[in-house]
Amino acid sequence: MGSTVTCDEIRAALLLTMTHSRRPQPTPKQAQHLAHCHDCQALRRYLYTMLLAGTDQPPTSCAASQGDLAAYVDLSLDLGARVAAEAYPDLWWHLWACPACAELFAYTAALATAERQDALHALPLASMPAPQRRVIGRLALAPGVVSRILQTRELLGRAYGGEDDLVLNEVESDGYSFHLSLQREPAGTWEILVGVIPPVVGLAVIHVGTKVFQAPFDPLGVAHVTRVPNILFRDGQPAISVTIEVP
Numbered sequence: 001m002g003s004t005v006t007c008d009e010i011r012a013a014l015l016l017t018m019t020h021s022r023r024p025q026p027t028p029k030q031a032q033h034l035a036h037c038h039d040c041q042a043l044r045r046y047l048y049t050m051l052l053a054g055t056d057q058p059p060t061s062c063a064a065s066q067g068d069l070a071a072y073v074d075l076s077l078d079l080g081a082r083v084a085a086e087a088y089p090d091l092w093w094h095l096w097a098c099p100a101c102a103e104l105f106a107y108t109a110a111l112a113t114a115e116r117q118d119a120l121h122a123l124p125l126a127s128m129p130a131p132q133r134r135v136i137g138r139l140a141l142a143p144g145v146v147s148r149i150l151q152t153r154e155l156l157g158r159a160y161g162g163e164d165d166l167v168l169n170e171v172e173s174d175g176y177s178f179h180l181s182l183q184r185e186p187a188g189t190w191e192i193l194v195g196v197i198p199p200v201v202g203l204a205v206i207h208v209g210t211k212v213f214q215a216p217f218d219p220l221g222v223a224h225v226t227r228v229p230n231i232l233f234r235d236g237q238p239a240i241s242v243t244i245e246v247p
């Protein structure tokens with residue numbers, strides 16, 4: 001992905017921070033530009049002092065940023081850029097020059113937007129920015145396995161829809177442990193959980209038949225995809241494959 005963003009575009013985008021714009025920003029490309037452009041960094045510094053009068057350059061860390069990312073995304077989408085930046089100025093600062101966190105932000109914002117549209121299961125891959133990510137783990141289930149496990153559970157009379165996870169697959173590789181599980185939701189839909197130990201910053205990309213879901217890992221190393229329709233695990237008994245991807 002070439003750097004096609006200009007300083008003018010960055011300035012316009014940065015200035016939206018002072019407005020109630022609900023466009024999720026920055027994009028990873030914008031953050032990439034800013035990481036290397038002193039002119040744009042100067043504007044970022046100026047805006048930061050407007051947000052937090054009298055404060056100099058804040059500490060900046062990926063780990064510290066990720067804890068607040070979900071709340072920041074919610075504020076950005078619901079109340080606008082300025083409210084989000086004023087609530088989390090250090091995160092705002094960090095996102096504007098860290099392409100990795102900006103990418104996680106873009107995905108989190110895309111998922112949150114889809115959730116708001118109640119269209120999570122239809123989230124098309126094509127609407128995502130072209131990522132440069134590394135796969136650190138894979139999980140897979142042959143067609144029919146999920147429905148066989150579900151049938152067995154029903155036959156055994158296990159508490160169906162209880163709190164316990166239905167663990168489908170566990171894999172160890174390269175010092176990581178990955179697992180894939182399902183949990184019944186009250187409405188009859190399913191939550192897909194992908195876990196990684198130790199936790200990573202990244203995404204779980206989950207293929208169920210022809211459907212594709214993506215979810216970022218939370219600080220505990222769990223990616224959640226909620227409200228997956230029941231029919232997905234019954235009809236045609238699709239294969240499931242998961243990749244664990246990091247920036």
Ligand SMILES: [Zn+2]
Pocket residue numbers: 006007010033034037038039040
């Ligand atoms: Zn620039």
Ligand SMILES: [Zn+2]
Pocket residue numbers: 061062063065094098100101102
């Ligand atoms: Zn970062």
